[in-house]
Amino acid sequence: DSGVTQTPKHLITATGQRVTLRCSPRSGDLSVYWYQQSLDQGLQFLIQYYNGEERAKGNILERFSAQQFPDLHSELNLSSLELGDSALYFCASSVPGYGYTFGSGTRLTVV
Amino acid sequence: KNEVEQSPQNLTAQEGEFITINCSYSVGISALHWLQQHPGGGIVSLFMLSSGKKKHGRLIATINIQEKHSSLHITASHPRDSAVYICAVTDKLIFGTGTRLQVFP
Numbered sequence: 001d002s003g004v005t006q007t008p009k010h011l012i013t014a015t016g017q018r019v020t021l022r023c024s025p026r027s028g029d030l031s032v033y034w035y036q037q038s039l040d041q042g043l044q045f046l047i048q049y050y051n052g053e054e055r056a057k058g059n060i061l062e063r064f065s066a067q068q069f070p071d072l073h074s075e076l077n078l079s080s081l082e083l084g085d086s087a088l089y090f091c092a093s094s095v096p097g098y099g100y101t102f103g104s105g106t107r108l109t110v111v
Numbered sequence: 112k113n114e115v116e117q118s119p120q121n122l123t124a125q126e127g128e129f130i131t132i133n134c135s136y137s138v139g140i141s142a143l144h145w146l147q148q149h150p151g152g153g154i155v156s157l158f159m160l161s162s163g164k165k166k167h168g169r170l171i172a173t174i175n176i177q178e179k180h181s182s183l184h185i186t187a188s189h190p191r192d193s194a195v196y197i198c199a200v201t202d203k204l205i206f207g208t209g210t211r212l213q214v215f216p
Contacts (some may be wrong), residue, residue: 002155033204043197043206088152092204099144100204102154 003027004093006103014111018079021106025072025093029101031055032074033094034066037105038087049074081110114138115200117207124214130185132210134198137179144204145172145183146197154197157183188214 003026013019025032034046036059045058049068060066063081068074078085086109092100115136124130134143145157158165158172160181165172169188174181185192195209 002153035204042208043199043204045204045206090154092154099156099159101156102146104153107152 002101002103004029004091004101004103006089006091006106008106009104010107010109012109012111013081015081015083017081017110018077019081019108021076021078021089021091021108023074023076023091023093023103025074025091026101029093029095030072031094031096032068032072033092033100034060034074034076035090035092036087037090038084041087043090046076078108083110086110113208114205115198115207117196117198117210119210120208122210122212124188124212126189126214126216128188128214130188130192130212130214132183132196132198132212134181134183134207135179136181136198136200136205138201138205140176140200142200143174143181144199145181146199148195148197148209150194157196185212188212190214190216 005024007022030051033048037043046060047066048056052068066076088105090105092102094100118133142161147155160174169186171184193213197209198207
């Protein structure tokens with residue numbers, strides 16, 4: 001157990017639907033990062049939150065949004081899902097100057 | 112051109128061989144990370160480097176900031192080292208495409 005908890009582990013949903021992925025960072029880590037890993041794109045940075053505020057944005061689609069709550073857990077919302085959104089979604093947390101700790105990922109399948 | 116390039120893309124080795132994976136980057140960085148992703152999908156952070164060299168067990172990572180290049184070495188490779196090794200740079204983790212390593216007994 002890395003200390004970063006992601007739920008659910010697997011999710012199957014239909015096109016056009018909306019899903020919410022959840023991430024609880026390691027205790028004491030203020031930063032949460034979201035990443036998407038698809039077969040043809042590799043790992044891509046989506047968005048970072050630090051202590052509740054958005055810190056940086058990567059290749060995140062407008063259909064996707066995220067937030068970090070006061071207890072530091074984060075949610076990634078994916079809406080109007082398309083087949084191409086099928087991927088592994090990872091979150092990671094970190095403390096500045098130290099490495100990253102990854103969650104085990106959520107495997108999203110859009111059918 | 113990708114900001115982070117890894118080579119080789121695929122690597123096959125016999126148990127006991129010395130392995131080198133290379134990573135070159137074109138952006139300014141505060142640190143470079145080496146990650147390991149096992150077939151089940153989980154990602155483990157192996158090293159974070161900002162200069163010099165780090166060693167952990169049979170794994171050694173080096174970085175040359177001037178040349179914008181890093182290497183990951185595995186000594187006395189073992190089948191359990193079979194995984195995808197990914198280098199990543201900057202605080203936002205721009206990822207290389209990964210090197211798929213298979214070590215055969």
